[in-house]
Amino acid sequence: MIKVLLADDHAIVRAGLRRLVEESGDIAVIAEAADGREAISLAQEREPDVAVIDLTMPGLDGIEVISQLKLYCPKLPVLVLTMQEEEQFVVRSLKAGAQGYITKQSAPEQLVKAIRKVYAGGGYLSETAAEALALHAARGTAGRSLLASLSNREIEVLRRLACGRTNREIAAAFGISIKTVDSYRLRLLKKLNLRNNAELTRFAIQHRLIQP
Numbered sequence: 218m219i220k221v222l223l224a225d226d227h228a229i230v231r232a233g234l235r236r237l238v239e240e241s242g243d244i245a246v247i248a249e250a251a252d253g254r255e256a257i258s259l260a261q262e263r264e265p266d267v268a269v270i271d272l273t274m275p276g277l278d279g280i281e282v283i284s285q286l287k288l289y290c291p292k293l294p295v296l297v298l299t300m301q302e303e304e305q306f307v308v309r310s311l312k313a314g315a316q317g318y319i320t321k322q323s324a325p326e327q328l329v330k331a332i333r334k335v336y337a338g339g340g341y342l343s344e345t346a347a348e349a350l351a352l353h354a355a356r357g358t359a360g361r362s363l364l365a366s367l368s369n370r371e372i373e374v375l376r377r378l379a380c381g382r383t384n385r386e387i388a389a390a391f392g393i394s395i396k397t398v399d400s401y402r403l404r405l406l407k408k409l410n411l412r413n414n415a416e417l418t419r420f421a422i423q424h425r426l427i428q429p
Contacts, residue, residue, distance in 0.1 A: 222265040224256035253277030287314035294335040304349035317341035379421035
């Protein structure tokens with residue numbers, strides 16, 4: 218039996234995932250986490266065979282969660298299961314140590330297949346993730362440099378600003394203060410040499426962080 222840790226901040230999503238993977242007959246969910254810090258703690262306490270991690274959870278940065286899991290549980294395979302399809306998230310996750318990356322738009326049977334694959338020591342990328350990785354490899358270094366300078370949380374804030382979310386809405390989504398969100402916004406403008414939210418939106422579209 219493959220013992221799995223599920224980390225996702227939505228209880229309904231976790232319940233659905235648990236039911237899905239346990240129907241396979243050879244996978245058991247032994248722990249559930251609602252945020253990154255809880256995932257790291259449970260991974261050390263329960264010693265699962267595979268950790269299935271969402272990138273967008275309150276508190277700790279999703280990429281940092283992967284990095285810390287690889288630090289504290291170096292033999293634990295990490296499979297990312299997320300809504301994020303953009304190449305930057307795929308690349309950052311794999312660099313942080315994830316063995317697999319699939320999106321929540323993938324067919325349900327792909328999750329079971331991916332868990333089995335990373336448990337066996339292999340890697341697994343959904344078709345969308347593989348395409349994003351190929352696109353990243355095809356881009357020139359200059360085209361990637363600005364995005365590479367941003368943290369995962371900065372990219373998340375950028376995406377939400379570009380989608381028209383208010384500072385208050387972003388603060389609530391991440392469990393941070395409105396002042397902190399504004400600090401992120403100002404940092405983004407400075408790093409990207411942009412002047413306002415309209416230019417942030419244009420940058421996000423150009424770099425495929427959001428759909429036009």
